């Protein structure tokens with residue numbers, strides 16, 4: 113009888129674990145986008161725009177297209193692009209290019225969360241491209257109020273630092289419509305029209321902005337693949353410009369910032385673990401608390417990790433202007 117009771121107790125433990133793991137799984141798809149519409153049609157492109165869904169865990173959109181002549185099943189929609197969800201905005205959009213002239217297309221947009229749950233597709237069908245691209249010689253308006261958003265980094269290593277910037281997006285032709293935003297950076301000094309061509313293109317993400325909307329972009333430094341990945345002096349220099357489908361560009365706007373580290377004095381319990389771990393002897397005792405000499409610190413993150421392991425979380429990376 114005793115053995116049976118023990119067996120049942122173990123079984124109930126497993127059952128409990130299983131229910132906990134099921135509880136922690138996210139199987140719920142975000143809400144789909146709404147108000148999907150065509151903003152503009154060209155010979156080889158269309159501009160799609162939609163309302164941002166209200167799901168807090170919405171992470172990115174998947175964009176699909178297919179020829180209208182193909183039967184309308186989800187499997188016939190071909191994944192063409194991905195775009196980060198910007199929950200600060202009310203609308204987002206994308207330019208889909210490389211289309212054939214005078215053809216009919218169907219487009220679809222879905223929303224995914226970090227667990228790869230995907231919402232239902234929102235579709236717009238029978239969109240006919242023009243038989244040529246209209247000549248567009250009007251440049252986009254200028255990016256306005258481009259600025260760094262100072263933040264704590266959540267990462268322990270310098271490569272996990274995310275630079276956050278915000279700006280008010282211009283339109284394609286002046287202040288109307290949707291335009292793509294090109295971002296470049298340099299570890300060596302400010303980026304401007306003189307050195308734009310030799311600055312490094314920011315890897316991997318196409319940002320788009322709806323005219324007049326404040327847009328927030330996140331730039332993980334690890335995506336700055338060109339050497340050196342960590343800029344000398346821990347300063348970084350970014351610049352952005354708007355570009356339309358005809359190659360017309362706005363003026364270049366730039367911003368810069370510094371990656372710095374600091375001991376939050378009230379959280380420091382003076383255990384001196386960070387002094388022992390620092391490879392650069394950059395940390396000293398100042399009035400009974402740890403203090404970082406930034407001229408020696410190489411932002412390796414070892415002290416942050418050590419302090420965190422002790423449960424103190426007294427050292428943070430900052431992004432500052």
Ligand code: SF4
Nearest residue numbers: 380381383384386419
């Ligand atoms: S490890 Fe953290 S708590 Fe300990 S001395 Fe350094 S900063 Fe203070």
Ligand code: SF4
Nearest residue numbers: 390409410412413415
């Ligand atoms: S980040 Fe690295 S170099 Fe800088 S103070 Fe901490 S341990 Fe020292």
